[in-house]
Amino acid sequence: MSRLYFKDDVYILKSGISVLDRLLDGGHQIPHSCKAGICHACKLQIKSGVVPEAAQRGLKETEKSEGYFLSCQCRPKEDLHACLPAEVDKQYSAQVISLNKLSDDIIQLIVKLDQPMSFHPGQFVNLWKRNQLHRSYSIANLPSQENLIEMHIRHMPNGKLSSWVFFELKKGDSVGIQGPLGDCFYQISKEDKIKPMLLAGTGTGLAPLYGILMDALKQNHQGKIYIYHGALADTQLYYVENMKKLTKKHDNVYYIPVVLKSSGLVDGIIEGALDEEVLKTSDSFASWNIYLCGDVQMIKKIQKQIFLKGASLKTIHADAFIPYA
Amino acid sequence: MTSIYERIGGEAAMDAAVDLFYRKVLSDDRVSGFFEGIDMQDQATKQKAFLTMATGGPKKYTGKELREGHKHVKDKDGNGIKDEHVTIIIEHAGGALKELGVPDGEIGEIAALLESVRSDVTNS
Numbered sequence: 001m002s003r004l005y006f007k008d009d010v011y012i013l014k015s016g017i018s019v020l021d022r023l024l025d026g027g028h029q030i031p032h033s034c035k036a037g038i039c040h041a042c043k044l045q046i047k048s049g050v051v052p053e054a055a056q057r058g059l060k061e062t063e064k065s066e067g068y069f070l071s072c073q074c075r076p077k078e079d080l081h082a083c084l085p086a087e088v089d090k091q092y093s094a095q096v097i098s099l100n101k102l103s104d105d106i107i108q109l110i111v112k113l114d115q116p117m118s119f120h121p122g123q124f125v126n127l128w129k130r131n132q133l134h135r136s137y138s139i140a141n142l143p144s145q146e147n148l149i150e151m152h153i154r155h156m157p158n159g160k161l162s163s164w165v166f167f168e169l170k171k172g173d174s175v176g177i178q179g180p181l182g183d184c185f186y187q188i189s190k191e192d193k194i195k196p197m198l199l200a201g202t203g204t205g206l207a208p209l210y211g212i213l214m215d216a217l218k219q220n221h222q223g224k225i226y227i228y229h230g231a232l233a234d235t236q237l238y239y240v241e242n243m244k245k246l247t248k249k250h251d252n253v254y255y256i257p258v259v260l261k262s263s264g265l266v267d268g269i270i271e272g273a274l275d276e277e278v279l280k281t282s283d284s285f286a287s288w289n290i291y292l293c294g295d296v297q298m299i300k301k302i303q304k305q306i307f308l309k310g311a312s313l314k315t316i317h318a319d320a321f322i323p324y325a
Numbered sequence: 326m327t328s329i330y331e332r333i334g335g336e337a338a339m340d341a342a343v344d345l346f347y348r349k350v351l352s353d354d355r356v357s358g359f360f361e362g363i364d365m366q367d368q369a370t371k372q373k374a375f376l377t378m379a380t381g382g383p384k385k386y387t388g389k390e391l392r393e394g395h396k397h398v399k400d401k402d403g404n405g406i407k408d409e410h411v412t413i414i415i416e417h418a419g420g421a422l423k424e425l426g427v428p429d430g431e432i433g434e435i436a437a438l439l440e441s442v443r444s445d446v447t448n449s
Contacts, residue, residue: 313369
């Protein structure tokens with residue numbers, strides 16, 4: 001027998017009763033359907049405690065490490081605090097440390113949180129302007145002692161938050177950070193560290209990919225890592241020197257900048273369509289780990305094509321940047 | 326008597342089955358139109374449930390649920406699901422399971438089970 005904590009309630013879980021059934025009994029509206037561990041509608045998240053292995057079967061590695069579990073399959077032997085997914089993210093206060101222009105319309109914003117936040121590069125946070133306005137941005141850096149978070153922010157035409165960052169925000173100002181959110185991060189088993197990885201993104205999609213790349217290298221990924229950065233023109237690429245330094249330092253990293261129309265400003269650039277170039281990387285993507293971030297249309301296109309070329313659905317992580325409507 | 330689901334490896338086999346099945350479906354112009362623009366991961370979860378049901382695993386849909394779930398499905402030209410589409414999907418499910426080593430006799434059983442829900446899926 002164990003105790004189940006959910007919102008403000010505490011339940012005694014009799015042996016054999018699932019977390020889902022107990023919560024439904026208690027009047028909570030938990031989404032659910034098959035009660036067989038297949039549909040994933042009943043997914044909850046661990047706030048604290050441990051769940052049995054059966055309760056995480058079928059979930060992606062990233063979801064497992066984030067503490068997601070299937071409540072219909074969960075019959076815990078020990079006390080468990082559970083919550084609805086994404087309630088685990090917290091609100092932090094942060095101070096602007098630096099604002100650097102990376103290209104004509106992209107700024108690198110680095111903030112320092114008032115307390116440590118546990119995160120994986122590639123996840124994202126909500127950046128809050130006072131308490132009024134927020135937008136989501138991916139985390140481009142590794143966790144640091146100084147509690148820093150790095151984001152790459154594109155100035156959107158008529159963008160409320162991005163205009164604030166570009167024209168008003170100054171070093172020393174306070175911002176709000178909520179997170180971490182998302183499951184697009186490096187979570188690869190020991191055996192898979194020798195397998196090839198493909199990272200492909202457009203525009204500020206490079207932010208999460210850069211973070212994931214740094215994370216992979218930190219965790220000693222041995223397999224080849226191909227990182228593609230797509231843009232319309234040379235002037236929209238950024239971090240080119242950073243990327244070239246990484247490829248010099250690590251001989252398993254390949255950096256391929258791809259633009260639709262090149263003006264010869266960047267060495268080694270490929271002129272073409274990102275999806276076409278990405279698919280040329282291999283005859284088959286079976287056993288590859290794939291990360292795709294950025295423009296919705298392009299990401300979906302690559303996702304489908306790469307799946308048709310052998311990539312397993314479980315290994316494709318796609319984070320499409322959907323602009324605020 | 327174990328089910329086909331258990332014999333081919335249960336839940337772990339379903340991931341491989343979905344990859345094989347969904348790839349066949351998306352590569353077939355005759356039916357891929359129904360999956361245009363749909364979130365792939367969402368769809369994969371549903372395909373897994375479908376194949377689990379087809380192989381006798383722990384997932385059962387009622388005729389009503391199948392009817393409701395497919396009633397509004399249209400391809401990019403606005404066509405609903407017709408008999409020929411169902412036949413093609415059943416063929417692809419069979420093809421995927423064959424690649425996983427399910428013998429022909431059992432593929433026949435699975436096809437028969439899927440045939441029994443044909444009218445629910447075409448809403449006829």
